[in-house]
């Protein structure tokens with residue numbers, strides 16, 4: 001190959017990089033057709049697809065209670081909530097697709113066990129009070145984490161977050177209301193609510209990710225204005241929201257060290273069990289295998305729908321071709 005050819009191939013991207021940096025600095029949005037650094041594209045695909053997978057796998061713990069919800073009204077509400085989570089998964093997969101990955105690739109990564117999804121969905125839901133604790137704590141943590149993502153620099157992700165956060169707020173309130181109703185009930189119901197809060201409190205704090213000094217992606221994602229706050233900052237903000245709400249509910253947050261510190265202007269709390277978190281990330285949590293197997297089965301059971309849709313599309317295309325000819 002001659003020297004001039006090489007020069008053409010090695011296109012200098014300095015101007016594109018400068019335009020991208022200027023957009024980020026000016027708080028403007030990056031859109032799918034804009035030039036972006038390969039690493040920015042890669043980290044967005046990573047985060048958005050993980051987020052989408054979380055919503056899809058996140059349907060399972062609550063799906064487990066749809067047929068057993070204590071009244072028709074509770075059943076209808078829970079069913080609507082689980083459907084919302086499916087919708088969130090689909091928006092997020094669509095947002096990721098704008099970056100050049102296909103839905104099939106993402107699904108394949110998930111069912112092969114190669115993709116991450118939120119640690120929180122690897123815990124069991126043995127009682128009805130778990131539906132309350134998930135709404136209050138899990139959706140509560142999701143809102144806390146996701147409201148700043150509405151300002152994420154990548155347009156399709158930020159815009160998807162706006163609608164998702166509105167729906168998550170509604171979910172959080174329905175969870176709070178389930179717990180409030182149980183806390184106003186019999187001693188056994190109050191005990192069931194407290195037990196669910198005890199089991200979901202620490203895992204909900206882990207949703208924000210590892211501590212800042214062990215978060216390899218944070219610095220770059222913050223520089224790119226995908227993340228606006230660190231994992232620990234958001235975790236603190238969440239605990240600050242929970243404390244007064246726990247008072248209203250009459251539940252105790254299961255951390256004996258939890259108290260306000262006037263010096264640091266934040267809550268002191270016990271150390272999170274990060275071993276448990278990393279075990280779950282490694283696929284060894286209480287429900288990892290069940291969640292993945294269930295998702296795999298659903299995918300296999302749906303094969304005939306995909307085949308029928310592909311065949312229909314093939315016939316339509318053949319018909320159009322014939323009509324044109």
Ligand code: FAQ
Pocket residue numbers: 046047050051054055058059085116117118119120134138139142145146206207208209210214215216217218221231281
């Ligand atoms: N679980 O360097 P960082 C919901 C991974 S949706 C599993 O700090 P980053 C709605 C992380 O991916 C819940 N993995 O990473 C709902 C990275 O691995 P990688 C989901 C985790 O990206 C409610 C490694 O650890 N929400 O709940 C977790 O800067 C009810 C190092 O971590 C989102 O996904 C974890 N908890 O920050 C649905 C929000 N934490 O990729 C149904 C969007 C960290 O290098 C029912 N995502 N990892 O191999 C984010 O905001 C961020 O991705 C973080 C992690 C904050 C999760």
